[in-house]
Every structure is written in structure tokens, then in C-alpha cells.
Amino acid sequence: xxxxxxxxxxxxxxxxxxxxxxxxxxxxxxxxxxxxxxxxxxxxxxxxxxxxxxxxxxxxxxxxxxxxxxxxxxxxxxxxxxxxxxxxxxxxxxxxxxxxxxxxxxxxxxxxxxxxxxxxxxxxxxxxxxxxxxxxxxxxxxxxxxxxxx
Amino acid sequence: xxxxxxxxxxxxxxxxxxxxxxxxxxxxxxxxxxxxxxxxxxxxxxxxxxxxxxxxxxxxxxxxxxxxxxxxxxxxxxxxxxxxxxxxxxxxxxxxxxxxxxxxxxxxxxxxxxxxxxxxxxxxxxxxxxxxxxxxxxxxxxxxxxxxxxxxxxxxxxxxxxxxxxxxxxxxxxxxxxxxxxxxxxxxxxxxxxxxxxxxxxxxxxxxxxxxxxxxxxxxxxxxxxxxxxxxxxxxxxxxxxxxxxxxxxxxxxxxxxxxxxxxxxxxxxxxxxxxxxxxxxxxxxxxxxxxxxxxxxxxxxxxxxxxxxxxxxxxxxxxxxxxxxxxxxxxxxxxxxxxxxxxxxxxxxxxxxxxxxxxxxxxxxxxxxxxxxxxxxxxxxxxxxxxxxxxxxxxxxxxxxxxxxxxxxxxxxxxxxxxxxxxxxxxxxxxxxxxxxxxxxxxxxxxxxxxxxxxxxxxxxxxxxxxxxxxxxxxxxxx
Numbered sequence: 270x271x272x273x274x275x276x277x278x279x280x281x282x283x284x285x286x287x288x289x290x291x292x293x294x295x296x297x298x299x300x301x302x303x304x305x306x307x308x309x310x311x312x313x314x315x316x317x318x319x320x321x322x323x324x325x326x327x328x329x330x331x332x333x334x335x336x337x338x339x340x341x342x343x344x345x346x347x348x349x350x351x352x353x354x355x356x357x358x359x360x361x362x363x364x365x366x367x368x369x370x371x372x373x374x375x376x377x378x379x380x381x382x383x384x385x386x387x388x389x390x391x392x393x394x395x396x397x398x399x400x401x402x403x404x405x406x407x408x409x410x411x412x413x414x415x416x417x418x419x
Numbered sequence: 420x421x422x423x424x425x426x427x428x429x430x431x432x433x434x435x436x437x438x439x440x441x442x443x444x445x446x447x448x449x450x451x452x453x454x455x456x457x458x459x460x461x462x463x464x465x466x467x468x469x470x471x472x473x474x475x476x477x478x479x480x481x482x483x484x485x486x487x488x489x490x491x492x493x494x495x496x497x498x499x500x501x502x503x504x505x506x507x508x509x510x511x512x513x514x515x516x517x518x519x520x521x522x523x524x525x526x527x528x529x530x531x532x533x534x535x536x537x538x539x540x541x542x543x544x545x546x547x548x549x550x551x552x553x554x555x556x557x558x559x560x561x562x563x564x565x566x567x568x569x570x571x572x573x574x575x576x577x578x579x580x581x582x583x584x585x586x587x588x589x590x591x592x593x594x595x596x597x598x599x600x601x602x603x604x605x606x607x608x609x610x611x612x613x614x615x616x617x618x619x620x621x622x623x624x625x626x627x628x629x630x631x632x633x634x635x636x637x638x639x640x641x642x643x644x645x646x647x648x649x650x651x652x653x654x655x656x657x658x659x660x661x662x663x664x665x666x667x668x669x670x671x672x673x674x675x676x677x678x679x680x681x682x683x684x685x686x687x688x689x690x691x692x693x694x695x696x697x698x699x700x701x702x703x704x705x706x707x708x709x710x711x712x713x714x715x716x717x718x719x720x721x722x723x724x725x726x727x728x729x730x731x732x733x734x735x736x737x738x739x740x741x742x743x744x745x746x747x748x749x750x751x752x753x754x755x756x757x758x759x760x761x762x763x764x765x766x767x768x769x770x771x772x773x774x775x776x777x778x779x780x781x782x783x784x785x786x787x788x789x790x791x792x793x794x795x796x797x798x799x800x801x802x803x804x805x806x807x808x809x810x811x812x813x814x815x816x817x818x819x820x821x822x823x824x825x826x827x828x829x830x831x832x833x834x835x836x837x838x839x840x841x842x843x844x845x846x847x848x849x850x851x852x853x854x855x856x857x858x859x860x861x862x863x864x865x866x867x868x869x870x871x872x873x874x875x876x877x878x879x880x881x882x883x884x885x886x887x888x889x890x891x892x893x894x895x896x897x898x899x
Contacts, residue, residue: 274865281865291870297759299867310867311759311815319868322815325822330868356751388751
């Protein structure tokens with residue numbers, strides 16, 4: 270059986286027998302052997318899917334099991350939408366983009382003020398602004414979606 | 420934590436105080452006794468706790484009340500030993516302007532600048548000409564960079580004075596502006612000093628803390644590359660200068676005298692910290708001394724058990740301040756719950772950590788989670804060891820600067836020891852985006868995600884069907 274997994278928006282196919290090289294060594298901690306090379310990954314579930322840490326890097330993954338009903342089409346999977354979250358509670362000082370805008374990696378999206386510090390939320394990759402969920406002056410909580418990139 | 424450990428080594432009972440959000444903090448878990456206080460700034464209730472628990476002395480740590488002369492005086496009055504300098508020393512060295520005047524009297528170089536505020540443009544021109552451009556305008560009442568302007572030539576002076584004084588007026592209700600010479604690409608180098616109540620004073624060498632973000636240190640080293648590589652004479656010169664200031668106020672206990680250094684062998688007095696500092700472990704690893712033990716001895720009225728010539732510096736130590744913050748978002752604090760934690764260990768690694776898996780990093784305090792300190796025979800060895808320790812270190816649940824440290828430690832300029840206080844800003848300017856993960860890494864992530872997702876489903880099923888021997892068998896089979 271094949272599983273399709275989205276890793277940071279990239280589709281990766283995995284056969285279930287490949288999981289033989291994966292051992293859970295602690296809750297949420299996986300030792301992975303691939304062709305004799307040893308890795309250790311840490312996984313936690315959040316709203317957006319599974320968040321993993323490997324080799325000091327962070328990854329977002331989504332697992333698509335063909336047996337699951339209501340599965341999205343492959344095209345929708347590849348689109349790789351990305352939510353930009355508020356890192357802590359605060360107030361939106363300025364929204365810098367509009368829906369439909371094309372943005373480059375590193376471009377400022379929303380300025381949020383918290384603990385008397387202004388902070389510009391930046392695009393971690395290029396793309397289009399699919400949705401702007403906040404307005405100037407609005408109060409946001411940690412984890413609120415500010416902008417959706419597509 | 421650091422203090423509780425030292426006390427236990429000396430068979431002294433420890434009493435921790437904690438605020439509401441710190442009820443489950445490490446220092447409370449580790450201490451012999453513990454008592455709640457309304458706030459760490461509440462002097463009266465801290466002294467009440469001391470009385471109730473019959474404490475003979477109070478160690479103020481390195482935050483909150485550690486540099487508060489009023490607290491030191493209140494301890495003296497209550498008959499409890501304050502583990503630190505006298506209230507009088509704290510008072511005399513605590514004010515930046517008073518300390519600067521004292522330094523000049525003691526023949527310690529300070530950043531050249533005007534002693535009195537510039538009264539008008541003519542006066543300012545005259546002062547700036549005397550100092551030589553570039554100069555820095557600074558709000559007399561200021562701090563935090565407000566009212567600060569760099570002026571490179573006389574033609575810019577008039578507009579800069581106008582801007583700086585109006586900014587100072589708005590921020591501090593005083594439009595007075597001083598003029599100081601700009602020290603180009605300054606390094607932050609500080610001298611650790613120790614004194615006892617019998618008048619013995621020694622310096623324990625320097626620490627270099629030039630790598631800073633938001634004007635706070637994040638990487639500290641002992642020794643300084645500048646001193647070790649090109650200016651070995653500076654250690655004794657700066658050490659002597661620091662001790663002259665300490666001697667002038669009859670200083671006892673530990674302290675740190677901070678300087679700016681310009682890379683050509685010149686150094687300028689900045690300020691004195693009248694307490695144990697966060698970065699003290701790098702000095703401990705290189706000198707072999709335990710500074711908290713030393714503090715306790717001094718507070719107990721004992722003499723420093725060694726002389727200046729006995730102090731030896733061996734090898735290289737480096738510290739990274741591991742913080743819950745996001746370097747990609749201007750080092751914004753990232754409070755939250757730590758879900759998973761793996762800590763580094765092994766040869767030459769010391770971790771002074773205040774956190775554990777399950778601990779919620781509070782919003783209320785500094786985002787410092789741990790101090791990761793390494794020792795090696797030389798600087799390159801320390802960098803390699805630090806990289807190795809950072810790779811072992813994993814904190815899941817909050818954003819941290821662990822990965823950012825790995826980037827800095829791999830930076831060519833950092834490796835060359837070419838540091839100054841603008842290092843982080845320059846680093847961001849030359850930083851390259853992280854390379855795309857390799858297909859192999861993506862495959863590993865996919866495998867781990869698939870295994871995790873499957874385990875979650877099995878857990879959910881297990882929950883529904885009570886205990887199913889069949890399922891747990893199946894699960895262990897799968898995980899083999």
C-alpha cells in the first residue's frame with residue numbers, strides 16, 4: 270500500500286513496507302534508518318497536521334491515506350497552502366498586503382504589536398495571498414491565522 | 420538552580436522563593452524549602468520568607484533585585500547577609516554617570532565625550548570638532564537608543580542635534596544632548612573581579628560578549644579572541660583598570676567591569692555590574708573556579724583562598740544563551756509549553772537549564788531557557804564541540820534560537836573571531852537562505868510522519884476498544 274505524504278508542500282510517496290526501518294524510541298520520537306544512514310525525528314500533532322523536527326530543521330507534514338474517505342484530489346494536495354499565524358497575542362498595527370497580491374519570500378505581510386514591540390510577520394516563501402483574515406487595529410490571539418498564502 | 424546546586428555541594432540548606440507562574444519551576448523543584456512571594460521585587464515578603472525559614476543569607480541571583488542597593492541595605496538592616504557587594508558599593512557604581520566620573524578619577528579610559536550637555540549649536544560644533552568626527556549624540560537622560568544619532572560630518576550636525584533633542588524631549592522630557600566619540604566596530608569585553616571584606620582584590624580575566632541581539636548578549640567566550648590572538652597585554656591592563664575602580668569603592672564579592680575595545684589595543688570603560696552575571700560559567704570553565712562557591716565564602720567573611728598570580732587560564736569556553744524566541748521574527752519571544760526535550764551531554768559540555776518537558780515557558784519573564792556552555796583546548800575545538808552539542812539539543816513546542824546558533828557558528832567571520840557589537844546585524848545582511856532539504860531528508864520526514872500518524876490511529880482505536888491485546892501486539896510488530 271502506498272501513502273502520500275506532503276512534506277513542506279512537496280508530495281513524497283512511501284510504501285507501508287518502508288516503515289520497517291522506523292522505530293518509535295520515545296513517545297513521538299522516531300529513529301529512522303534509510304539505506305544504512307541513521308536519523309532521529311520528533312513529531313507532534315498540531316492543527317495544521319504533523320510538525321516534525323529533524324537535524325535541527327522544522328518540517329510540516331500531512332499524511333494522506335488512500336483508505337481515508339473524503340480525501341482531497343492530488344491537485345489540491347500539491348497546491349501547498351500555508352497559514353501565517355500570530356506568534357503571540359497582540360494587536361494588528363498594519364496589514365501590508367491584499368488578497369490576490371503576489372509576495373516574495375521575506376516580504377512583510379502584517380505588523381503585529383505585542384509586549385510594546387512591533388513585529389513584522391514575513392512570508393516564509395513566495396506565492397499569492399489567498400486570504401487576509403485580519404484588519405488594522407484588530408486584536409489577535411496566539412495561533413490565529415493572519416494570512417493564507419497559496 | 421545554579422545557586423541551589425552550589426549550596427547543596429556545601430551542605431547548606433536552600434530556600435527558594437517563587438512567583439505564581441513559577442510554582443512548578445526547576446529551582447523550586449530542586450530546592451530544599453520553598454515559599455511563594457507575590458513578586459520577585461517584593462523586598463518585604465522576601466525578607467519575611469528569610470525570617471520564617473531562618474535563612475542566614477540571601478543570594479539575589481542575577482536579575483530583579485541583584486543590583487538593588489535598597490534591597491542590600493534592607494538585608495543588612497534585617498540582619499541577613501546579602502550575598503553581594505555592600506549597598507554603598509552598589510549605589511556608587513550603579514549610576515552610569517557617577518561610575519564614569521569615578522573611572523576617570525582612577526585613570527581608567529572612558530569613551531571620549533562632553534562632560535556637560537551641548538547648550539547650543541555653536542557649542543556642539545566646538546565639542547564635536549575637539550573630539551573628531553564621527554561623533555554620537557546621546558540623550559542625557561536616555562537609554563535604549565532613544566535620542567541617539569551618529570554624525571559623520573559637521574554639515575550633518577545641525578539637523579542631527581534638532582532631531583536628537585526633540586526625540587529626547589518626547590521620550591525623557593529633557594532635551595539635553597551629550598556628544599561622544601564613535602568607537603568604530605567596538606567589541607564588548609568585560610573583566611570578572613572578586614574581592615573579600617579583608618581588602619583582597621583579584622581579577623579573573625576577560626569575557627568577550629560582542630555577539631548581541633536587542634543589546635543583549637547571546638554568545639559569550641573566555642578568553643577573547645582579540646586578546647588571545649593579537650593583544651595579550653590587554654588582559655593585565657584591563658584587569659588592573661577594573662581593580663582600580665573596585666579598590667576605590669572598597670568592593671567586595673563578585674563584580675564585572677564592562678569595556679568597549681576598538682581592536683587596536685584601546686579600551687574604554689562602560690559600566691560595572693555589581694552581581695554574578697549570566698555568562699559566569701565561561702570564566703569558571705577556563706579558570707577552574709566555582710564562582711558561586713567563591714561568593715558564599717566571601718559572604719561568610721572568609722578570605723579569597725588564592726592570589727592574583729595563582730589565577731591561570733586554560734583552554735577555551737563558549738556559552739550560547741538558549742532562548743524561547745524566533746530569530747526569523749526579529750527574536751520575538753515565543754512562550755508556550757515544551758512538549759519534547761532532548762538535552763546534550765558528553766565531554767566538555769555543561770548545561771545550566773531551567774526547563775523540562777511539560778514546563779510552560781511563561782510570558783512574564785525573560786525568554787532564557789538554558790545556558791549551553793562548552794570547553795575545549797582551543798577556540799576551534801570549542802566551536803566544533805558547541806556545534807555537536809547544538810545538534811544533540813532538541814526543544815519541541817516553542818520556537819528557539821538553537822538552529823540560528825548553528826548558522827552563526829558556521830559563519831566564516833565568526834570562526835575568524837572577527838567580532839563586534841554589530842555582528843548580528845551584519846550577519847543578517849550577508850546571510851544566505853537555508854538550502855532546500857535533500858530528497859533523502861524529505862523521505863525520512865515522510866516516514867516518521869507516516870509512522871506517527873499510524874500510531875495515533877492505533878492509540879485512538881485502543882482507547883475505544885479497551886485493552887486489545889491483539890492491537891498492542893500488532894503495534895509492537897509494526898514498530899520492530
